[in-house]
Amino acid sequence: MPEARDIYGTAFKNGSVTAIARVTGANAAPIIAADIAAVRYSLFLLEDDPDSRQPVAGHHDVELSPAEVLFDSLQVDPLWTVDALGYNFRHTLDVRTHNAFAIGGRSYLLEYRLTPVSGQPIIVRFRIYAI
Numbered sequence: 001m002p003e004a005r006d007i008y009g010t011a012f013k014n015g016s017v018t019a020i021a022r023v024t025g026a027n028a029a030p031i032i033a034a035d036i037a038a039v040r041y042s043l044f045l046l047e048d049d050p051d052s053r054q055p056v057a058g059h060h061d062v063e064l065s066p067a068e069v070l071f072d073s074l075q076v077d078p079l080w081t082v083d084a085l086g087y088n089f090r091h092t093l094d095v096r097t098h099n100a101f102a103i104g105g106r107s108y109l110l111e112y113r114l115t116p117v118s119g120q121p122i123i124v125r126f127r128i129y130a131i
Helices: none
Strands: 007-011 018-021 036-046 053-055 062-064 070-075 087-092 107-116 122-130
Touching (some): 018 122
Antiparallel strands (some): 018 087, 036 053
């Protein structure tokens, strides 16, 4: 079983982030857009209590097209510094209308829920510290 873990990063206050990851399915193979029926994301401001989180306005339960965030082959470019294999998931938060990281010095949770055509939901999470 693949290990579940948060991906850590930083963002500038009132800035954006590009979230990238290699996401695999239950068979441990990288998923592709055709494997996924729906993608939704939410951004939360985290509190000291790990179970307490506040949704960020304009970034809660937002629907994305699987084709806009998933690649059919692994990508290797300067954004990816983890290994030589690459990533298949990329999303840049749109902050033109709603700020994402309005409070500096705080942590946020960016959570993506991918609903496969068949099988269990896939959760991809990023913990982001605003500077």
